[in-house]
Amino acid sequence: MRHIIGFFCLLSFSGCNESKTSQNTDLEATARKIHENVITIDTHDDINVKNFTDSINYTQDLKTQVNLPKMQAGGLNVAWFVVYTGQDSLNPEGYAKAEANALSKFNAIHRLCDTLASDKIKLARTSEEVINIHKSGKQVAMIGVENAYPIGEDLSKFEMYHELGARYVSLAHNGHSQFCDSNTGEKDNIWLHNGLSDLGEKAVYQLNRLGIMIDISHISKESMVQIVSLSKAPIIASHSSARALCDHSRNLDDEQLKLLKENGGVVQTVALDAYLNTAKYDKRENYMKGIYKHIADSLGIKWIEKSQLGQLTEKEQDDYLENSNRVIELARGLVADRNDVPPEVDVSDFADHIDYMVNLIGINHVGISSDFDGGGGIKGWSDASETFNVTLELVKRGYSESEIEKLWGGNLLRVLDEVQEYARSLKK
Helix, strand or coil, X not given: CHHHHHHHHHHCHHHHHHHHHHHHHHHHHHHHHHHHHCCXXXXXXXXXXXXXXXXXXXCCCCCCCCCHHXXXXXXXXXXXXXXXCXXXXXXXXXXXXXXXHHHHHHHHHHHHHHHHCCCCEEECCCHHHHHHHHHXXXXXXXXXXXXXXXXXXXXXXXXXXXXXXXXXXXXXXXXCCCCECEHHHHCXXXXXXXXXXXXXXXXXXXXXXXXXXXXCCCECHHHHHHHXXXXXXXXXXXXXXXXXXXXXXXXXXXXXXXXXXXXXXXXXXXXXXXXXXXXXXXXXXXXHHHHHHHHHHHHCCCCCCHHHHHHCCHHHHHHHHXXXXXXXXXXXXXXXXXXXXXXXXXXXXXXXXXXXXXXXXXXXHEEEECCECXXXXXXXXXXXXXXXXXXXXXXXXXXXXXXXXHHHHHHHHHHHHHHHHHHHHHHC
């Protein structure tokens, strides 16, 4: 049949073009309908408290990759705003400083939902609340904690985090914490705990007890293995991809993905170029490096590579990420008409990771995240306003509406329900 179609295409080239155009139009219409029907959830969006004030906030279309106008334009229904704190010294002084930072971010999220935009967005703590807020026509905010370092050694503070709305917590970030080893130990093979510390084991119990999902995206493989053996509830990777396709320590290898499936958890595929296609990313970055620096210099902005981000203070990271989106946008415009520019990592590369993990561990254990305003963003999904393009790519690849609903948040909410149900069972 394909040969016959090809023959007629030779006889009527314009007719085949019309057929292809019609097919693309049908696919887009199907994708639009699905995108409107499902609840779209992005599990990792970083924030800067400077954008949660009376004069500058997410009701405006800021330069941030996520804000309310961009969410509405792209049909992104739920954003997990992240309370992120960088790693510092493992001592009371470091913990106290980090706690102040974490609480300022909790307060910023509550200010957005309770005061600045209470008519547009509301904080959810359960899947039922997500569904009800979405039905009301508002956007939904949820809270994840990236790095439990600010807790210090007082595990009772997890209860305070729960009261403030935290529904997932990671035990480390870029650096070994008091709770467990980080993936960054792979670089020099130096480990602090060889997985979880004694305090980390107790933290797993406390998070299970409270009904907070445990996020394993930044921790070491051994830490993840030990968490799976201890946790009585499913876990998540809030923003990680497949290591088999991109060999980065922030991604999960096949053994980890299979463990996640056995645990009943979910991996939220991350749209961060360096974690999706290293060769493509490196080739593009090497070409663009001089252009980025030239533009940054002209704007008076210090330019560094993403691999150097971990060397900056948290304030320097926030400032850099805020400025880098502007530099990248200007650079794209500058090279738009050039023929020798290496292609960007794009939505197709992102969907390759979704395909791989779905084939390996099943449709019930894979989800979607961006890491927007924290380094994430790819061609086709560079900010929340382009969220529909992800759904369109999934439709092109043959995913059904029920499968897309699971990927876009159904799986994540199922895990949240199970984690919270386990916590309720303990109280009984």
